[in-house]
Amino acid sequence: MSRPITIVPFASTTLYPAGINAWNGQPTKLLNGAGYFTPGQAATATQVNGQINRTDATLASLTDHVGQIAAQNWRTSVAYGTLGGNGGDPATYDSFAHRWLMGQGYGGGSGTAGLLLQSVDGGATWAALAGGGAPVGSGGSPSGTIYSTAVRPSDGKIVIVTDGNAAFSTPYANFGTFSMGKAFWYAQASKWLIFGRDGSYAQVFLTSSDGSSSSSPTFPAGKMNLVGTTRYFAAASPSMVCVASNKVGTQTVVTSSDASAATWTAQTVGSLTLSEFIVGLEYSAAGVFVMALSNGTNSRVLTSPDGASWTEVANLTTIKLLSMAAQGAGLAAVCVFNGANRVITSKDQGVTWQFGAAGFSLATSVVSLACSGAQFLANSDANIQASYVCGAGT
Numbered sequence: 001m002s003r004p005i006t007i008v009p010f011a012s013t014t015l016y017p018a019g020i021n022a023w024n025g026q027p028t029k030l031l032n033g034a035g036y037f038t039p040g041q042a043a044t045a046t047q048v049n050g051q052i053n054r055t056d057a058t059l060a061s062l063t064d065h066v067g068q069i070a071a072q073n074w075r076t077s078v079a080y081g082t083l084g085g086n087g088g089d090p091a092t093y094d095s096f097a098h099r100w101l102m103g104q105g106y107g108g109g110s111g112t113a114g115l116l117l118q119s120v121d122g123g124a125t126w127a128a129l130a131g132g133g134a135p136v137g138s139g140g141s142p143s144g145t146i147y148s149t150a151v152r153p154s155d156g157k158i159v160i161v162t163d164g165n166a167a168f169s170t171p172y173a174n175f176g177t178f179s180m181g182k183a184f185w186y187a188q189a190s191k192w193l194i195f196g197r198d199g200s201y202a203q204v205f206l207t208s209s210d211g212s213s214s215s216s217p218t219f220p221a222g223k224m225n226l227v228g229t230t231r232y233f234a235a236a237s238p239s240m241v242c243v244a245s246n247k248v249g250t251q252t253v254v255t256s257s258d259a260s261a262a263t264w265t266a267q268t269v270g271s272l273t274l275s276e277f278i279v280g281l282e283y284s285a286a287g288v289f290v291m292a293l294s295n296g297t298n299s300r301v302l303t304s305p306d307g308a309s310w311t312e313v314a315n316l317t318t319i320k321l322l323s324m325a326a327q328g329a330g331l332a333a334v335c336v337f338n339g340a341n342r343v344i345t346s347k348d349q350g351v352t353w354q355f356g357a358a359g360f361s362l363a364t365s366v367v368s369l370a371c372s373g374a375q376f377l378a379n380s381d382a383n384i385q386a387s388y389v390c391g392a393g394t
Contacts, residue, residue, distance in 0.1 A: 073359055076361070078125070089182065089370070100118065100386075104117055123386025147182070150192055152192070152211075159185075191208060191209040195243065219254070235282050240256060244278050254266050254267060292324040294322075300315050343360045362379075375388065
């Protein structure tokens with residue numbers, strides 16, 4: 001999604017500076033009307049500038065395309081039971097084991113609750129994770145629908161948040177009941193953040209650095225205490241982490257900038273309206289947090305350098321954003337446009353967007369969009385679809 005290189009156009013200045021020469025104040029670049037230079041006739045500086053500038057523009061368009069190629073081509077979607085529950089983000093990429101992980105719930109392909117699926121071929125085929133796929137939970141008991149997974153990159157240890165409990169890969173450790181929730185590996189603090197609500201809609205927020213014990217840090221009261229369908233988001237910069245919970249009318253954003261993620265501050269996003277859902281929160285390598293919002297018909301994109309001060313950078317009318325993922329300094333999002341699900345991409349932190357190529361075919365509501373760094377993976381409540389590059393798709 002980010003350009004391999006950035007082409008700086010030659011002769012980007014429109015006019016020569018003012019002065020006493022005949023060429024002062026004149027255009028710096030003009031294309032040769034004949035389409036070629038004539039032997040024996042000297043090319044003017046403006047013609048040479050024009051030709052170099054046009055070549056640079058062509059190269060810039062190619063680098064833009066290459067930078068977004070991971071979101072351009074999509075494999076045929078795979079049907080696989082009940083995925084991700086109601087509004088979860090069950091997919092994550094395990095960089096330690098080089099595989100995708102996907103949470104599955106009741107009514108899944110095998111008929112067993114709480115499957116954790118894996119794909120080692122870029123999302124083309126899926127199977128239950130051996131030794132931890134079916135079922136997950138403390139003592140091996142079924143744990144319900146998996147809403148979120150998070151992997152520690154150093155050793156591949158997995159955190160799973162379900163609507164039954166929060167369980168760790170090995171050994172399993174039950175940290176209480178969750179009704180929806182999210183697990184997030186926060187690299188700066190070297191710990192998992194586990195947040196959501198319990199069955200009584202009371203706020204739950206835990207951290208764990210070892211995968212078997214947990215602590216409850218200072219967290220703004222009531223910020224996760226939301227009744228009704230809710231989705232949780234997290235994104236981290238090199239110096240802080242930003243967390244958002246989403247329900248129309250009660251959206252919340254909290255941040256932590258201390259190295260241990262022990263102290264949190266509630267933030268006010270003044271431009272949020274009561275009719276908007278938060279559908280995405282990412283950190284762009286360009287140095288800003290990016291938030292995607294939708295009211296079900298139109299959408300907006302906000303950016304922030306610190307999770308506290310937010311600025312609207314795009315207003316997308318007639319486009320309903322469903323989910324968003326970052327790849328480097330670029331973004332991809334799944335949206336509904338003219339009654340069909342489409343993929344759109346942005347190379348400027350959400351300011352401008354363009355539609356991706358055909359091939360994305362998930363027809364039902366998209367639950368989540370995730371990125372491995374080189375590939376995107378989308379899932380609805382019953383289907384998985386992966387992007388591909390370099391002719392690897394089918």
